[in-house]
Structure formats: C-alpha cells, structure tokens
Amino acid sequence: MQKTILITGASKGFGRVWTEAFLEQGYQVAASARNVERLNDLKDKFGHAIFPIQLDVTNRTQSFEVVKDVKDHFGSIDVLINNAGLTMFGAIEEFSEEEAKAQFETNFFGLLNVTQAVLPIMREQKNGHIIQVSSILGLVTLPVLGLYNATKFAVEGLSETLASEVAGFGINISIVEPNGYETDIWAGTSAKKQIEAYNPVKKAFQESASPDSYGKIEATKEAMLNLVESSKPPLRLLLGKVGLPFVKQVYEQRMAGWTDWKEVSETAHGK
Template sequence: MSKTIFITGVSKGFGKLWTEAFLKRGDNVAATSRDAKSLSCLSKQYPGQLLAIPLDITDRKAVFEAVQYTKNYFGTIDVVINNAGYGVFGAIEEVPEKDVKDVFEANVFGTLWVTQAVLPILREQKHGHIIQLSSVLGIYSIPTLGIYNATKYAVEGLSEALAGEVKELGIHITMLEPNGYNTEFGGSSAVLGEKIPAYDNVKSKLHEIEGVSAHDYGDPKATVPVILKLIDTINPPLRLFLGKIGLNKTKKEYAEKIKTWEEWNDVAIAAQG
C-alpha cells in the first residue's frame, strides 16, 4: 500500500536517494528543499505524485504552511522524515557565534518546527511515523565535531521524550543513527571553523578514531532498502543504526562510561543526602 511521505532536505545525499526510491515504488512524496528547482526532472517524471516545496526549515511559519499544504494536497501524511541538516567542523573554540546559532537553527529548531507542525495531523489521523535524522554523533562525541554533536544530542533528547508522549496516540518515532557515508556532509555542505593552531595535533589524530577514516564510510545507496523496510514496519524501533560502526563503537563508549560511573557511585550516593 502506497504511503504519503513528507521529507526535508532532498536536493542531495540521503534525501535525494530516498525520494527517488519512494516515487519509484509508487509513494506520494512532499519533498522540501531550499531550492526545489533541483527536483524539476522528478516533478515531470512523477506528475501528481511528487509535490516539490521550496522551504527554509528555520522559518517556522513557512514550515507549518508547507505541512498543511501537503495535507490539503494529498489528504494525509503517513511518514515524516526530518532529513535536512548539515555539519560544522572545528574545535569548540574555533566555531564563531553565527555558525553555532545557524546550525542549531537548522539541525535542532528546523527539526522541531517540522515535528510540531505534523503532530496535530498525525494525532487526528491516529497514526503516523516521524523519522529523525540523528547520527552516531548523537550517541557519542568526537573531537572537532562538538557543535554538530551538540545539535544531534538535542535531537536525541527531544525525540526520545516525544516517543513517550505520543506512544498511546498511534504515532511512532525513529531516530536514524548513520555513521560516516560518502555524501556531501563533509564537503560542500559543511561549515568550517576558524583555524587555531593549538588544535592541529588533535585534528591530525582524527584518522585514528574508528569510523572517521574514509574506508569506514558507507555507500548511501545501501540505505535505500533499509529506509523502505523501516517505513513499512508496523512496530519500528526508536533508534536504528545505519552502517557497521555504530553498535560496536557505542558498546565500547558506554562500557567505559558505566565503568567510570560505577567507580564514582559511592560519591554519587553521598550526594543524595
């Protein structure tokens, strides 16, 4: 049975691949991007099936209008994919105020505005699936991506709480946790901080971190059957890793955290009073 899907950030990367896959199998898609002209070919190929919407997800009013337009056009929204976002590279000290605020506006507030806009529709329908593009870097942090980490930790926090809020309303929440993929995340889409030589050494060691080297990157096309399976699943998971790195590295990271917490547990209990 075909679905109606609202997806953001479709001009390239995962968003473009997934949109094409949805259309090919007969789904209706409301695809948003700052530049909807990038979808002109698909619009001609799938008339009536693809609704291309130019949208800046940081504009809350425009987001609500785009979601309502989609509902009016297709009559329903079954799946929402908050895919839009980008990376900021640089040590915490290196990233200027504007760049920090801009990436939070897109990665956190943009995701939040879309989520808030679709919830009344999904509640009324008594069904729906919201998929948030998080990251393995919303599960654990690595040096020189701290600002990006912070945005994904925020998405994790709001989405996990949301899952508990809407569980009894027929609405499912899934956070996708991709490791590195051969997309434009680290290329033309990326924002680079101001270079401070004191951090050159830690940057030079990044290739030693599991999942950061280019040979660890996944093939974006391999995610297509996964996303199709996910949106067709009756009881989807709250979190789903994409790629081979996430689970193993998370086990290592959290084993170390638990070890430290246990070592300091007497101090923690004393703080109870």
C-alpha cells in the same frame, strides 16, 4: 495502503536517495528543499506522485505553511522524515556564537518546527510515523565536530521524550543514526576562526578514518523502506556497520566510570 511521506532536505544526499526509493516503491512524496529545481528530473519521471516544495526549515512560519500545503495536496501525511541538516568543522573554542546558532537553527530548531507542524495532523489521523535523522554522533562524540555532536544529542533527547508523549495517539517515533557516509555534508564549512593549537587534533581526526569507515548512501535504501513499512518500527536504528561497535565500546566505558564513582554518587543522595 499508499502512504504519503514528507521528507525535508530532499534534493541531495540521503534525502535525494530516499526520495527516489520511496517513489519507485509507489509512495506519494512531498519532497522539500531549499532549491526545488534539483528535483525537476524526479518530477519529470514520477509526475503527480512527487510534490516538490520549497522549504527553509529554519523559517517557522514557512514550515507550518508547507505542512498545511502538503496535507491539502495529498490529504494526509503518514510519515515525516526530518532529514535537513548541516555540519561545520572546528574546535569548540573556534566557533562564534553565530556559527553555533546556525547549526542549532537547522539541525534542532528546524526539525522541531516541522515536527510541531505535523503533530496536530497525525493526532487527528490517530496514526503517523516521525523519523528523525540524527547521527551516531548523537550517541557518541568525535573531536572537531562538537557543535554538530551537540545538535544531534539534542535531537536524541527531544525525540525520545516525544515518543513517550505521543504513543497514545498512534504516532511512532524513530531516530535514525547513520555512521559516516559519503555525502556532501562532510564538505561543510569550517569555523571562520582558526586556532593553530588545535591543528594536531584536527590532523589526528582526518587521519583516523579507514578506507571503509564511510558507508555508501545507496545501500541505505532498503533499511529506510523497511523502517517506513514496519508496523512496529524501532525507536532507534543505526545505519552502517561502524556504529554499533563504536557505541558499545563507549557505553561500556561510561558504565565503568559510573560504577567506579557509585559510592560517591550514592552519598550525594543524602539519607
């Protein structure tokens, strides 16, 4: 059966690569972006199979209107991929309230807006697949990306809870967790306030990546096609070869720490 996919942030990075891959596979794709002119070449190539639509996911009213327009245009929304996001570099002390809110408005509340808009359609259909693009940094953290880490941890908690709430409606939830990839998200801006004391931390972060730390976004196409086509998709899917060893190491350290403090923890339970 031909599926209809709605993907946000479709004009560049992962979104652009995945949109083209879905179209080549014969899917109908509603490709949303702030600047839909960047999708003109795909419209010329794939015609009616692509429905480019302008969307700022931080605009809740527009998010609901766009979802309705996609449903009216294609008749259904089988898969939602919440891909839109942004990052900003800086130590946590350096961020202004406005800068912190901007990251949450896109990475968390934007994702929430589109998810909530799609859910009634998928409940009525009694099927659907919502794919939330998180990050390995929704499971583990790196310095100078503290606010980005926080938004992705929030996405993880929201999505895992959602999976338990909507399974009975035939709706699957998947959380995609890429490690670092060569995308322009890493060309993001930095906190306006710069505190010199954090320069050594920033330098260590910049020097920590090895030449093969960052994956190639083109290599993710097959994984995403497999995910979309799966009848039993996983709740979580790591992308790249760096993620699993990193997560395993950190989680083993967490378990060791919790175990070391087990007696204190149990005493805190009371009788």
